Amino acid sequence: MSVQHYQAKQFKSQAREALADQQLRDNFRGAMDYLQQKRKDAFNDPDELAQLRLHAENIRQRCLAKLPELLEQLERHCEANGIKVHWAEDAAQAQQLIAGLIQQAGGQKVVKGKSMVTEEIALNQHLESLGIECVESDMGEYIVQLAEETPSHIIMPAIHKNKQQVADIFQQHIKDFNYTLSVDKLIQTGREVLRSKFQQADVGISGVNFAVAETGTLCLVENEGNGRMTTTVPPLHIAVTGIEKVVEFLSDVPPLFSILTRSATGQHITTYFNMISGPRRAPERDGPQQVHLVLLDNGRSQAYADEALRKTLQCIRCGACMNHCPVYTRVGGHAYGTTYPGPIGKIISPHLQGLANTSDLVTASSLCGACEEVCPVNIPIPSLLQRLRRDAKLPTEAGQPSLKGQASAASVVEHTAWRAWAWLSTHSAIYNVCTSLVLSLAKFIPIPMGAWTRCRGKPALAEQSFHQAMKQRQQQANKQPISQSADQSSASNKGSN
Numbered sequence: 001m002s003v004q005h006y007q008a009k010q011f012k013s014q015a016r017e018a019l020a021d022q023q024l025r026d027n028f029r030g031a032m033d034y035l036q037q038k039r040k041d042a043f044n045d046p047d048e049l050a051q052l053r054l055h056a057e058n059i060r061q062r063c064l065a066k067l068p069e070l071l072e073q074l075e076r077h078c079e080a081n082g083i084k085v086h087w088a089e090d091a092a093q094a095q096q097l098i099a100g101l102i103q104q105a106g107g108q109k110v111v112k113g114k115s116m117v118t119e120e121i122a123l124n125q126h127l128e129s130l131g132i133e134c135v136e137s138d139m140g141e142y143i144v145q146l147a148e149e150t151p152s153h154i155i156m157p158a159i160h161k162n163k164q165q166v167a168d169i170f171q172q173h174i175k176d177f178n179y180t181l182s183v184d185k186l187i188q189t190g191r192e193v194l195r196s197k198f199q200q201a202d203v204g205i206s207g208v209n210f211a212v213a214e215t216g217t218l219c220l221v222e223n224e225g226n227g228r229m230t231t232t233v234p235p236l237h238i239a240v241t242g243i244e245k246v247v248e249f250l251s252d253v254p255p256l257f258s259i260l261t262r263s264a265t266g267q268h269i270t271t272y273f274n275m276i277s278g279p280r281r282a283p284e285r286d287g288p289q290q291v292h293l294v295l296l297d298n299g300r301s302q303a304y305a306d307e308a309l310r311k312t313l314q315c316i317r318c319g320a321c322m323n324h325c326p327v328y329t330r331v332g333g334h335a336y337g338t339t340y341p342g343p344i345g346k347i348i349s350p351h352l353q354g355l356a357n358t359s360d361l362v363t364a365s366s367l368c369g370a371c372e373e374v375c376p377v378n379i380p381i382p383s384l385l386q387r388l389r390r391d392a393k394l395p396t397e398a399g400q401p402s403l404k405g406q407a408s409a410a411s412v413v414e415h416t417a418w419r420a421w422a423w424l425s426t427h428s429a430i431y432n433v434c435t436s437l438v439l440s441l442a443k444f445i446p447i448p449m450g451a452w453t454r455c456r457g458k459p460a461l462a463e464q465s466f467h468q469a470m471k472q473r474q475q476q477a478n479k480q481p482i483s484q485s486a487d488q489s490s491a492s493n494k495g496s497n
């Protein structure tokens with residue numbers, strides 16, 4: 001199976017393609033409108049939301065401030081519970097480690113629950129190259145796996161597909177599929193296939209939403225029950241998580257869980273919440289015989305080392321920022337060419353792939369602030385983007401961490417244009433002549449203006465420049481009779497008393 005991979009470096013051309021795909025845009029628009037409304041309904045008390053956000057932010061910041069010691073505590077308590085802990089510095093190390101565990105156990109068939117971190121390390125492709133079958137058990141992930149694609153959203157991997165497209169994929173890949181557009185029947189079909197995969201699997205791989213240092217417990221949030229099947233039916237369970245997912249206390253979990261589900265899907269609680277605290281113990285009759293936890297760094301330490309960029313690690317992967325981002329809602333997730341798309345993707349991907357590869361992403365934002373406004377843990381995404389835009393202009397030094405920039409993300413044309421603008425704006429007489437010339441010629445500018453008008457209308461220019469408008473105001477004020485000015489002034493004085 002060859003998965004279609006998009007590249008962050010090709011963001012501009014991928015975004016252009018996405019914008020030209022009306023079906024894709026309709027699918028995203030519909031889904032995002034629905035999710036925005038659900039979130040709004042779930043947080044109908046703004047005071048409660050503000051308090052919850054602050055509480056969640058404080059928890060995340062406290063846990064991150066103690067990250068090294070909490071990770072050690074997590075390791076100790078997991079080992080005491082019988083969970084074997086492994087550390088992976090990068091994607092390649094994590095791939096080898098996980099494949100090694102599967103091979104040691106003689107595993108051939110793997111079922112995997114939804115886990116973005118395993119997408120980050122391209123685990124499926126690695127296992128496949130070793131002849132190990134790895135089937136996604138989350139319905140959305142299963143659909144994109146059949147379609148040989150990557151997820152386009154961190155919570156809803158197949159959100160870019162409508163039911164007709166899903167039915168076509170099933171017809172192509174599932175034997176004896178009775179073609180239908182009924183969503184219930186489509187889900188039923190997928191579940192029937194997956195049921196037999198659970199029965200045959202030697203290994204279950206899952207992600208982790210919260211890893212509790214105090215108790216050595218792995219928490220998993222899900223809606224389909226596939227996470228529970230994946231972590232309990234096969235004899236070997238391997239959980240994979242980024243190092244930032246650790247929380248200090250068990251009591252930290254309920255507030256984070258509550259704000260996570262409401263921000264993500266507008267649900268007050270998900271159908272399943274799993275707490276894994278070790279392999280099966282006598283006399284238990286189900287559960288895996290072995291549980292392993294893989295803690296992945298892959299660029300996170302680099303973000304951690306910088307006080308401002310550390311805020312990136314507060315993320316609890318709810319996806320709300322992408323659901324509300326005007327860029328994401330128009331181009332969808334694949335255009336970004338990164339595992340994590342949308343606003344969070346723009347600030348985490350430079351740590352995973354380096355700024356030289358992701359410098360277009362950090363500019364793909366209007367800095368409208370919607371992402372920050374909905375983020376349940378108050379990550380200041382726009383200011384982090386501005387910081388990364390500046391960093392993108394730093395020269396890359398040989399042997400330095402991948403975050404370093406690439407000298408300048410701007411093209412020669414862009415540079416020249418800005419230099420010309422800088423010169424013009426410091427020469428007021430010429431500036432005034434140029435602006436009045438542009439204003440008088442504006443109506444003759446043809447409607448198609450290249451990339452600008454490909455997906456939006458031509459901007460309407462003001463009839464007057466700011467300077468002209470101010471001048472006119474000044475002239476009108478000067479013409480006003482003195483008595484009227486005096487009346488106005490006394491009225492305003494009375495008002496201010």
Ligand code: SF4
Nearest residue numbers: 315316318319321375
């Ligand atoms: S950055 Fe905030 S809104 Fe975006 S996924 Fe992370 S927690 Fe959710």
